[in-house]
Amino acid sequence: MPVYSEKVMEHFMNPRNVGEIENPDGVGEVGNPVCGDMMTFYIKVKDNRLEDIKFKTFGCGAAIAVSSMVSEMAKGKTLDEAMKITPRAVADELKGLPKQKFHCSNLGAQALNKAIKDYLDKKKGGGKK
Amino acid sequence: MRKVYLDNAATTPLLPEVREAMLPFLGEAFGNPSCLHDWGDIAREAMEHARDQVAQLIGADAEEIIFTASGTESNNFAVKGLALAQQNKGKHVVVSAIEHFSVLHSARTLEKWGFELSLVPVDRYGMVNPDDVRKNVRKDTVLVSIMHANGEVGTIEPIKEIAKVTREKGVVFHTDAVATAGTIPADVKELGVDALSLAGNQFYGPKGVGVLWVRKGVRIMPFLDGGVQEGGRRAGTENIPAIVGLGKAAELARINMASRIEHLTQLRNRLLTELPSKIKHVVVTGHPQDRLPGHASFCVEFIEGEAMLMLLNSQGVAVTSGSACTSRALKASHVLIAMGLSHALAQGSLLFSFGLDNTSEDVDYVLEVLASVADRLRQMSPLYAKFTKTGKGGT
Numbered sequence: 001m002p003v004y005s006e007k008v009m010e011h012f013m014n015p016r017n018v019g020e021i022e023n024p025d026g027v028g029e030v031g032n033p034v035c036g037d038m039m040t041f042y043i044k045v046k047d048n049r050l051e052d053i054k055f056k057t058f059g060c061g062a063a064i065a066v067s068s069m070v071s072e073m074a075k076g077k078t079l080d081e082a083m084k085i086t087p088r089a090v091a092d093e094l095k096g097l098p099k100q101k102f103h104c105s106n107l108g109a110q111a112l113n114k115a116i117k118d119y120l121d122k123k124k125g126g127g128k129k
Numbered sequence: 130m131r132k133v134y135l136d137n138a139a140t141t142p143l144l145p146e147v148r149e150a151m152l153p154f155l156g157e158a159f160g161n162p163s164c165l166h167d168w169g170d171i172a173r174e175a176m177e178h179a180r181d182q183v184a185q186l187i188g189a190d191a192e193e194i195i196f197t198a199s200g201t202e203s204n205n206f207a208v209k210g211l212a213l214a215q216q217n218k219g220k221h222v223v224v225s226a227i228e229h230f231s232v233l234h235s236a237r238t239l240e241k242w243g244f245e246l247s248l249v250p251v252d253r254y255g256m257v258n259p260d261d262v263r264k265n266v267r268k269d270t271v272l273v274s275i276m277h278a279n280g281e282v283g284t285i286e287p288i289k290e291i292a293k294v295t296r297e298k299g300v301v302f303h304t305d306a307v308a309t310a311g312t313i314p315a316d317v318k319e320l321g322v323d324a325l326s327l328a329g330n331q332f333y334g335p336k337g338v339g340v341l342w343v344r345k346g347v348r349i350m351p352f353l354d355g356g357v358q359e360g361g362r363r364a365g366t367e368n369i370p371a372i373v374g375l376g377k378a379a380e381l382a383r384i385n386m387a388s389r390i391e392h393l394t395q396l397r398n399r400l401l402t403e404l405p406s407k408i409k410h411v412v413v414t415g416h417p418q419d420r421l422p423g424h425a426s427f428c429v430e431f432i433e434g435e436a437m438l439m440l441l442n443s444q445g446v447a448v449t450s451g452s453a454c455t456s457r458a459l460k461a462s463h464v465l466i467a468m469g470l471s472h473a474l475a476q477g478s479l480l481f482s483f484g485l486d487n488t489s490e491d492v493d494y495v496l497e498v499l500a501s502v503a504d505r506l507r508q509m510s511p512l513y514a515k516f517t518k519t520g521k522g523g524t
Binding site: 012013016018020029031034035036037038039040056057058059060061062063064100 | 345431432433435438439443452453454455459461471472473476508509510511512513514
């Protein structure tokens with residue numbers, strides 16, 4: 001087994017917010033199977049806050065734990081606050097990640113950012129919400 | 130919780146008889162076999178007995194057996210040592226694309242030293258075609274190295290047929306038999322090879338000991354310089370406890386090989402047939418018939434190997450995977466990619482390698498546990514979601 005912290009193992013074994021959101025306000029997909037991991041984040045926004053977040057992840061234990069942690073950290077936050085969640089902050093919350101797995105925490109933060117940008121783009125374009 | 134060890138390709142446990150044979154040499158029989166006194170004599174006699182036991186296992190002469198510290202050392206020694214000893218003849222070597230890294234990276238090192246390297250491809254079962262070896266052998270080829278069987282996908286290579294090609298061309302032929310020697314017959318005369326590597330921890334012997342067999346008359350450049358141990362071909366005080374253990378393990382492997390093969394093949398066949406019918410979208414990797422007796426390997430679609438490994442381990446099941454995420458280098462298995470599998474599919478690689486202690490109940494347990502693990506991870510997988518919605522992305 002890779003050397004994962006208890007926190008990583010806990011999130012991997014009991015991931016929070018797994019799933020999809022029907023009619024999401026934003027979707028962010030990052031990664032590809034060649035690099036090893038793929039994450040899709042779905043968000044629901046209300047009053048400029050992340051009312052709900054769900055994710056689906058194809059990847060290793062770290063990728064799944066990172067997705068779970070990002071979703072937990074971002075839920076309820078304003079969009080600005082959520083955009084400021086850094087890969088380092090995610091890794092820290094997980095009590096560290098093995099060096100070669102750090103890119104997983106990048107992916108998590110990226111996927112969330114992409115979902116928020118998707119929402120903002122749609123808002124700009126369509127004027128819905 | 131039930132504990133099921135299915136990673137015998139990584140290492141086998143030590144048999145009690147082997148441990149017993151080793152114990153005196155971790156105690157009062159501590160002598161150095163190079164010494165000319167009673168302590169030395171006892172160690173030397175034990176070592177030469179082990180040499181005979183290994184020679185019998187592979188149908189060789191005892192004096193052709195060189196003890197090393199691992200299969201990796203044997204492969205390094207063979208590839209570099211056999212090529213360097215012949216560099217006046219030519220500087221071209223041929224290896225297959227699915228060799229163990231100890232062969233592949235040794236060949237890459239030879240490239241840095243001015244040799245040229247040709248890689249022989251494999252088909253989708255991981256099988257080398259002897260004609261492809263023929264096509265790659267040139268006038269300046271000094272070494273061909275093709276593994277006897279691949280430990281990742283279990284495929285047994287047509288070594289005898291390849292040996293016909295190398296003999297006809299007059300090229301030295303080494304085979305990495307780490308996955309086969311002590312498990313299936315690997316008789317050097319039968320195979321027709323010139324050099325063969327094996328390792329003790331693959332057939333219930335200790336770790337840290339291997340063998341390189343080199344046919345009498347074939348020249349090899351010594352790998353470790355120093356004293357005249359191992360006929361001056363491999364210096365360093367011999368690891369007597371491990372060598373004695375390897376010898377005992379070789380003897381037991383030779384005597385019990387047929388019954389072991391029967392036991393392992395039964396378990397492996399059950400998993401090979403029942404797993405793909407129990408879990409949808411599972412692909413068998415490696416050759417369906419020409420494969421190692423205890424070896425069943427698969428790719429489970431839409432999910433990743435390390436995550437499967439972790440969940441299986443939490444249920445007491447030990448297996449291994451060739452996924453990018455499980456490798457320290459974060460690269461998918463070069464074996465699966467050489468066989469033409471997509472990176473996504475290779476990510477779902479799982480390897481089950483049975484051992485003597487495994488039972489049919491272990492197979493039942495693993496089938497049940499893996500079905501729930503695969504289901505759980507697929508519920509999380511965006512690839513699986515896409516597949517169920519669009520029908521695209523599967524094989």
